[in-house]
Amino acid sequence: MTPLMPEGYLETRRRQIIEAAVSCFSRRGFHQTTMQEICKTAGLSPGAVYNYFRSKEDIISACAEISEKRNENIFVNATAEAGDSISAFDSLIGTFFSLAKQEGIYEAVRFDLEMWAEATRNERIDEILQANKDAIMNHLINEVEKGQDEGLFNNALDSTAIAQVLFSMVLGLEVQIASNPNMDVDAYADVCQSIVWGTLSGGEGSSE
Amino acid sequence: MTPLMPEGYLETRRRQIIEAAVSCFSRRGFHQTTMQEICKTAGLSPGAVYNYFRSKEDIISACAEISEKRNENIFVNATAEAGDSISAFDSLIGTFFSLAKQEGIYEAVRFDLEMWAEATRNERIDEILQANKDAIMNHLINEVEKGQDEGLFNNALDSTAIAQVLFSMVLGLEVQIASNPNMDVDAYADVCQSIVWGTLSGGEGSSE
Amino acid sequence: MTPLMPEGYLETRRRQIIEAAVSCFSRRGFHQTTMQEICKTAGLSPGAVYNYFRSKEDIISACAEISEKRNENIFVNATAEAGDSISAFDSLIGTFFSLAKQEGIYEAVRFDLEMWAEATRNERIDEILQANKDAIMNHLINEVEKGQDEGLFNNALDSTAIAQVLFSMVLGLEVQIASNPNMDVDAYADVCQSIVWGTLSGGEGSSE
Amino acid sequence: MTPLMPEGYLETRRRQIIEAAVSCFSRRGFHQTTMQEICKTAGLSPGAVYNYFRSKEDIISACAEISEKRNENIFVNATAEAGDSISAFDSLIGTFFSLAKQEGIYEAVRFDLEMWAEATRNERIDEILQANKDAIMNHLINEVEKGQDEGLFNNALDSTAIAQVLFSMVLGLEVQIASNPNMDVDAYADVCQSIVWGTLSGGEGSSE
DNA sequence: AATGAATGAGCATTCATTCAT
C-alpha cells in the first residue's frame, strides 16, 4: 500500500540537487545559473526539484550551509588533537594547505567567492557566513591566545587582529587560487609557516 | 544646429554612467542590477546610456577597468618614493590601511568581491583583474626581493610566495571588511607591520 | 486477495471526493483550486483520487451535478403537496427562504456563482445548469399559470416572464448573500410574499 | 528632445489593454485567461502591457473598476431627472431594460458573473463591487422611501428589503441572460413594471 | 544626442496528470 521509498531516499535526492546546484553556481554564479540548468545537471525535472526546495533562494541557502559546514569542519578538526600551540598551527597549516591542493578545490573556491559577494546583499547568506566565520575566528583567537601564553606570538598585539591576519592568509589564498588555479600552494604554505615560526625575517637565514 | 559640446563632454557622461553603475553594482551585484536602475541612478534614459555604451557587458568592463586602475595606482604610488625596503613596506602599509578606513571603502570592497566572483566566468573581467594583479605582484615581488637583499626577509623563501602572502593580507582584509565594516583596521595593520618587522614572534619586543 | 469492499464503497469514496472538491471550489473557485488541495481536503493521495475521476474537469462536472440536483429537489419538493396556487407559492417561499438561513448556505451560494460563471464557457456545466433551470422554470411556469387561472396573477402578463421574475428573486438573493452573508433574509422574504399576494403596493394593507 | 507622445497617449493605451482584457475575461474567465491572450488581443507585447499594469491582478481590478463605474452610472443617471416616484421607476426600468437589449450586453453580463464569483475570494474586487452596490442600493432605497411616502409602496415593508428585491430583478436577469442570451427582455420588463405599478395581481386583469 | 514606449526571448515557478512501487 505504502510504496516504500528506500531508506534516506529523500535526503539523497536533496543532496543530489545541492551538489548539482553547487556545481552550476560555481561555474556560472548564482544569478546566471537558471533552474533549468540545475534540473538538467541533477537529472530531474523542475517539478521534482521543487518537491525538495521551495525556491531557488532556498537552494542557494542550502548550498551555502553545506559549503560553510564543510569549511568549518576543516578548521575545527585540524586543531582538535594538537598539543602545544606551535603544533596546533602546524597541523592547521598542514591540513588546510593539503586541502588547497585537492581536486575540486577550484570549484569550492569559486563557490566561496560567489558567497562572499552574495552575502553583502542577501541576509540569509550573510547569517550563514557570519556564523561560520565566528566559529572559525573563535577557534583561531583561542589558539592565538594560547600561542601568546606560550611565547609563540607577541603579547603586545591584539589576539583578534592576529587571528584576522592569519585568517586573511586563507581567504587571500582563495582569491588568488581563483585567478590562478596553478599557483604554488606549497611555497605559499612555507611562508605562512615561517610567519608563525618567526622565521620570515632575514637574519637567521634558515637555509632549507 | 548641433551645439558645441563642452570639451570632454562625452568622457564626462561616460564617467557619470560608470559611477552610477559602480554604485548599483556594489549594492546589488552585476546580475541583479538592471539597466533601468543604472539609468535612473545616472539620471539618464536607456537610449542615452546606450549612446555611450554598447551593452551592459561593456559597462561592467568599464567599471572594472576604472576600479582596477584605481587599486593599482594606490599600490604603485605608495612605494614610489620610498628609499630602503623597510620604509617602502611601512609606506605601503600606511597608505593602504589609511585607505581602508576612508568613507566609501565599503562600496569599493563590495565591488571588488563582485569582480573576483565575476572574473572566474567572464574573460574580459578576468583579463582586467589579471593585468592589475600582475602589476601589483610584480611591484611586490620586486620590493620583497629588495627586502631579501637587505636582510628584511628570509632568503630561503620564495619571493613570489612571500609577495602572495603579503597580498593576501590585503585581499583577506577586504573579505573581512565586507562582512564586518566596523572591524579594527588599525590593530590589523599593526599585526601586518609586525610581520614585516619580524616582531610577530613572542619573546622579545612587546614594546608597541 | 482483493478484500470485499463494503457495499457502496466506491460511491462513498466518490462522495467524499466531491464534498472535498465542493468545499475547495467554494472557497477558491474552480481554477484556483489545485488537485493537491482537493486531495488533501479529501484525505487521499492524487493517485487515489484519479482512480475515481478521470480528470479535474470530471470532478467539476460531478460537483455541479450534485449541487444542481440538490437545488432542483428543493424547488420540486417545496411545491409538491400544495393545493391552491397561493399556498403553493407560500410553501415555496417558506421552504426556500428558510434554506437561505441555514448554515452552509454561504458555501452553496458561492458554489452557485462559480457555476454560473463557468457555465458561460464550459458546455458540460452549461448543460447541467440548463437542465436544472428548465426543470425549475417549467415548475414555476406551471404554478404561475395555475395562479393566473385562479386570479392570483394578471392574465395579461406572459407567464414565462412572471416565472423569470420570480426566479430572479431567488437568483438575485444569492448574489446579494454572496456579498453580504448577514443580510436580512426574512425582510426580503416578506417583500417577495407581498409581491405574490399583491400587497406590495401602497394604499391599503399596511397590516403585516 | 522630448519625443512628444500625442496627448492622452498613455491613457488610450491603458484603455486599449483594459478593453482587450475585459473581452478575454468575459470569454474565458479571469483565471483561464493568460497574459499572452490579453497581449495578443490588445496587439501589444507582454513588456508593453507591463508598462501600464504591474500585474494581472491589477488588470483585473482595473477592469472591475471600469465595469462597475459604468453600471453605477446607468443607475444614477436613469433616475436623475425624474419627478415623482412612479416616473422615477419607469425611467429606471426603461433605461435599464433597453440597455439589456443592446449589443455587447452578453459580454458585460458574463463579466459581471465573473466578478461576483471572484469577489467572494478577492478583497480588492469585493471592495469595488461593494462600493458600487452600496451606491446603487442607497439610490434605490431613497427612491423606494419616496415611493412609500407617495403611496406607491406598502409602508409596512422594510424599504431596504424592497430595494433588495427590486435589485434582484436586475441581478437575476443578468444570470438568466447569461444562460439564455435570447430571452424576451421586454416581457420581463413588463412584469417588473407591473410589480411597481401594483398590477401584477390578478383581479383587475388589465387586458392588454 | 535624448527620450521612453515597445519588444520578445527568457526566467522561476506551478500543477494536472502519470506510474513504479
Place this chain on the structure above:
DNA sequence: GATGAATGAATGCTCATTCAT
C-alpha cells in the same frame, strides 16, 4: 486500490536592447 515522487508544458512576469519621434 493506494501512494506520492516525478513529469514537463505552460504561466506570469522581467529586462537588455531598439527605434520612432
